[in-house]
Amino acid sequence: MLVSTDRIISSVIETLQMVSISFIFSIVIGLPLGILLYVTRRGQILDQPIIFNVLNIIINIFRSVPFIIILVAIIPFTRFVVGTSIGTEAAIVPMVVYAAPYIARLVESSLLEVDDGVLEAANAMGATPLQTIVRFVLPEALSSLVINFTIAIIGLVGASAMAGAVGGGGVGDLAITYGYQRFDGVTMLVTVVILIVMVQGLQSFGNVLSKTIRRK
Template identity: 70%
Template sequence: MLVDWQQIIEALWETVAMVSFSLLFSVVIGLPLGILLVITRKGHLWENKQLFNLLNAVVNIFRSIPFIILMVAVIPFTRLVVGTSIGTAAAIVPMVLYAGPYIARLIENSLLEVDPGVMEAAQAMGATPRQIITRFLIPEALSSLLLGITIATIGLVGASAMAGAVGGGGLGDLAITFGYQRFDTTVMLITVGILVVMVQGLQSSGNILSKKIRRR
């Protein structure tokens, strides 16, 4: 059976686009959320029990819904945002809702690992809360933040394949429609191969970048 490379490359680009855009929006949402989850904690920069409990609950709710269900459940919202519930752009909405809270948790974890002594030193220097976040907390956690974002990106690659199942396009769509429904084993193997290489590449670049920042 002949392999339509044109189609595969097109699907690859759709996957890359879905992952990149949803990663971008997820970080935009997840980073402030993660920071808020840290600084509203008891005894932290901006202690606020109600806000912490609220954010914590929201993140937990989104994190507990399996992606395939989340995708279907938010269809009305997706329509509201992008005008349609089918296609690559439509897939990005549930992907952001899935990865945003996930990234928030990963960022929260990294920031909590920062030595409290560094914060003490920052306060002793007279740093403002904003300076403490931008000049102390984030730079100190950056190496670990990058590893977290790498994990989230790989999660998004997986999610993008699932999005394919409901007409989101991309490599997952290709694998389902050709590989599964038309018994085209070659296409199935090629898509799986591409996904494996993609994830390997992402993890390695994440590791290298994180190591470079850590400077050890």
């Protein structure tokens, strides 16, 4: 085995940093966008089809572009934001650009699952659109949101590994630099196992949390 245990640990830490930070920023951007998509749909709380159609097209455009293309295409923007196009910090920028529209769509999907009776109850109580979303719709959709956020963060784990192909750091970079380029099969196997454990752990945690919320 050509790579040290310390190098593996540091790669795992880098991956966790990339995924967690990009997930937080993606939520900050994607959650409001998803709510806006929901409330502006025809027949919904605000019913603004023009706004909905514009947002819908923009989000579909971003979601149509594979992550590896986003990674390369926005290198000038990445350099502008973090001052470099290589390393963990640089990988976070395209990961956010990739995940935020995806999360917006997942949020919209979760909110659309909320029963119309909830909206009717909010309307009967005289709730404003903001109160309806914050106090009625979001709490009702929370269990579904947790599952969808779990899907999103698992997608970011995969994106972080792909970022290693262009020097993004983390487990993906370890797999490319040592496992592939140096023909180290053991290191390649270790990186695969690490990614599997990450995904399984995140999915299990998300499932448990969703079930707990649903019971309450």
